[in-house]
Amino acid sequence: MNYKKMHTALLLFLLNAVLFGSQQRTIKDDLGFPYIMTSPPQRIISLAPNITEIIFALDLGEKVVGVTRYCDFPEEASEKEKIGGMIDPNLENIKALNPDLIIGFRGNPLRILKRIRSLHLPLFVLEMGTNLETVFLLIKKIGIITQKEKKAETFIQSLRKRYDKIQSVLQNVKHEPKVFFSLHGMGLWTSGRESFLNDLARKAKAMNIAGNVARRWLHYNREELIHKDPEVIIILSKSQREFSKAKQSLKNEAHFEGIKAVATDSIYFLDENLATRPGPRLIDALEELARILHPQFFETER
Amino acid sequence: MKAKTKRLRLLFVLLVLFFTGLLISLLEGPVETDFRDLWDFITNHDKTLGTIFIDLRLSRALLAFLVGASLSLSGAILQGYFQNPMAGPFIVGVSSGASFGAVLSIYLGLSIQFLGFSLQSIFAFASGFAIVSFVYLLSQRKGVYKVETLLLTGIAAGAMASALTSFLIFLKAESFEQAVFWLLGSFALSEWNQIAAVFPYFFLCFILAQWLAKDMNLLVLGDDVAQSLGCPVNHIRKIFLAVSTLLAASSVSVSGIIGFVGLIVPHWIRILIGPDHRHLFFFSSLTGGVFLLYSDLLARTLLFPTELPIGIITAVIGTPFFIYLLSQRK
Numbered sequence: 001m002n003y004k005k006m007h008t009a010l011l012l013f014l015l016n017a018v019l020f021g022s023q024q025r026t027i028k029d030d031l032g033f034p035y036i037m038t039s040p041p042q043r044i045i046s047l048a049p050n051i052t053e054i055i056f057a058l059d060l061g062e063k064v065v066g067v068t069r070y071c072d073f074p075e076e077a078s079e080k081e082k083i084g085g086m087i088d089p090n091l092e093n094i095k096a097l098n099p100d101l102i103i104g105f106r107g108n109p110l111r112i113l114k115r116i117r118s119l120h121l122p123l124f125v126l127e128m129g130t131n132l133e134t135v136f137l138l139i140k141k142i143g144i145i146t147q148k149e150k151k152a153e154t155f156i157q158s159l160r161k162r163y164d165k166i167q168s169v170l171q172n173v174k175h176e177p178k179v180f181f182s183l184h185g186m187g188l189w190t191s192g193r194e195s196f197l198n199d200l201a202r203k204a205k206a207m208n209i210a211g212n213v214a215r216r217w218l219h220y221n222r223e224e225l226i227h228k229d230p231e232v233i234i235i236l237s238k239s240q241r242e243f244s245k246a247k248q249s250l251k252n253e254a255h256f257e258g259i260k261a262v263a264t265d266s267i268y269f270l271d272e273n274l275a276t277r278p279g280p281r282l283i284d285a286l287e288e289l290a291r292i293l294h295p296q297f298f299e300t301e302r
Numbered sequence: 303m304k305a306k307t308k309r310l311r312l313l314f315v316l317l318v319l320f321f322t323g324l325l326i327s328l329l330e331g332p333v334e335t336d337f338r339d340l341w342d343f344i345t346n347h348d349k350t351l352g353t354i355f356i357d358l359r360l361s362r363a364l365l366a367f368l369v370g371a372s373l374s375l376s377g378a379i380l381q382g383y384f385q386n387p388m389a390g391p392f393i394v395g396v397s398s399g400a401s402f403g404a405v406l407s408i409y410l411g412l413s414i415q416f417l418g419f420s421l422q423s424i425f426a427f428a429s430g431f432a433i434v435s436f437v438y439l440l441s442q443r444k445g446v447y448k449v450e451t452l453l454l455t456g457i458a459a460g461a462m463a464s465a466l467t468s469f470l471i472f473l474k475a476e477s478f479e480q481a482v483f484w485l486l487g488s489f490a491l492s493e494w495n496q497i498a499a500v501f502p503y504f505f506l507c508f509i510l511a512q513w514l515a516k517d518m519n520l521l522v523l524g525d526d527v528a529q530s531l532g533c534p535v536n537h538i539r540k541i542f543l544a545v546s547t548l549l550a551a552s553s554v555s556v557s558g559i560i561g562f563v564g565l566i567v568p569h570w571i572r573i574l575i576g577p578d579h580r581h582l583f584f585f586s587s588l589t590g591g592v593f594l595l596y597s598d599l600l601a602r603t604l605l606f607p608t609e610l611p612i613g614i615i616t617a618v619i620g621t622p623f624f625i626y627l628l629s630q631r632k
Contacts, residue, residue, distance in 0.1 A: 087479045095353050096333040109479040115491045119353060
């Protein structure tokens, strides 16, 4: 091979790298596994409802081929093919949909994620985090892997704006009420320090009485509830009907009569799906929570 | 001669059942497929169908078969060993012990390979072995096994190991799914390298058991008699205990605890072809495999689209049988 030939070969190689090399990028997912980015994904499978919500918010609804049986928002999502649940996604169904991107999260069993990877399916796993900021990060990451970075950026900006607005409305709040979150249908299940709800409470200027426990979910003690004496109780439920049932059962409990929230009838409804899914609608949940906890600040606004 | 035709007939039935089960396993699943798809895959090598048929369904069916064979062989050995029809890897506590070991190694984050063995299966074996030795020592009184003590110690030790397993899973706050897998078993995530992990153990243990089957026939006559007939009782006992534990531990480390298989299958075989261990071991393995193959089919189709843990199926079939055996003892 003479010098000139080598020169041309090198030039071609460089040209190739400039033209096509930039299209291929490898990034690591939150479990540390590499994900190779080529052309924008056309067949996406989501392994969690909040991921589905984010994907749809980035105008990628048409590219979604599979979701979990819990993905019911936006409405179009529930019409997509179901691949199972969050803890029991079905490998066969996933494979048959022939996806070019599967977005999972740390709540999917690790064994299943590992098996998906061993079938050589393109998987990207996300850490969910514990606060509102991590939701922005989630949107950003999903924007990157679906190559919708710009859209993700503007979307995050719009969410941030709404967040800043709530913060400025609430800046003069003097009294932060003590609040107890009740996850309906599960006794005194509530959310601890590592839950999104705890973060929402903080940002809505309230104090979660279970916020000192370093867990995501926990079963609260009855005695402790009476002792902490919350001023507001928020019941998370799927519907108003479920809510009124849960509220009635709280009020019927004789020991709870003395609790401030019960005595003053400060028991409110919050949509469970809104407040427990770390997706874009967490901002909606924050707005609602702020209105419930500090109605006087929002009256003047209207 | 008559016994031989009986065995041949049984072998024929089992093989037919095995291949039918395998075919149903290949065709049945969440993604609808029929003979034409299977044929299409064989002739055109479609990649997606290939993954579904070979990597997901075939590996699952064969792993279920292999685990069933291992557990039944383990049970057949334990029943001969304890000279007791109620022994079995689940009843004696080996399965629960092995499951605890496997979960412990995961909890400690030990996923290293050591001399080709994963630390997980070493832990599973060690803790299964510890439990079975414990039960063995406690249930022995001057060389005689008391059935009640054996059963009670086994069940108690097994319950303790299961409780510790649950505790570890709870500590790690890993999902509920983990607990269900380790305590009730599942083949939902089968893969070929699991088959590669279990098969050598099974093969080795099967050969050993078959080779020593004659000695097991002597052991059943009582240790003294066996000794006087030239059987090195102590060595043989040690080998059999290790073999049965190894079989149970290797199955548990890929599939979680699947109870009662090792208890009921050797019984059926004993009723069908008699107590000669030379045939008992072989037929127990084959029947156990076929039994678990069908149990897994039920587990994944009964509540479609969700799956049942296979341990529920085997327990539902196995428990009445166990109770029946207990009532027969009086």
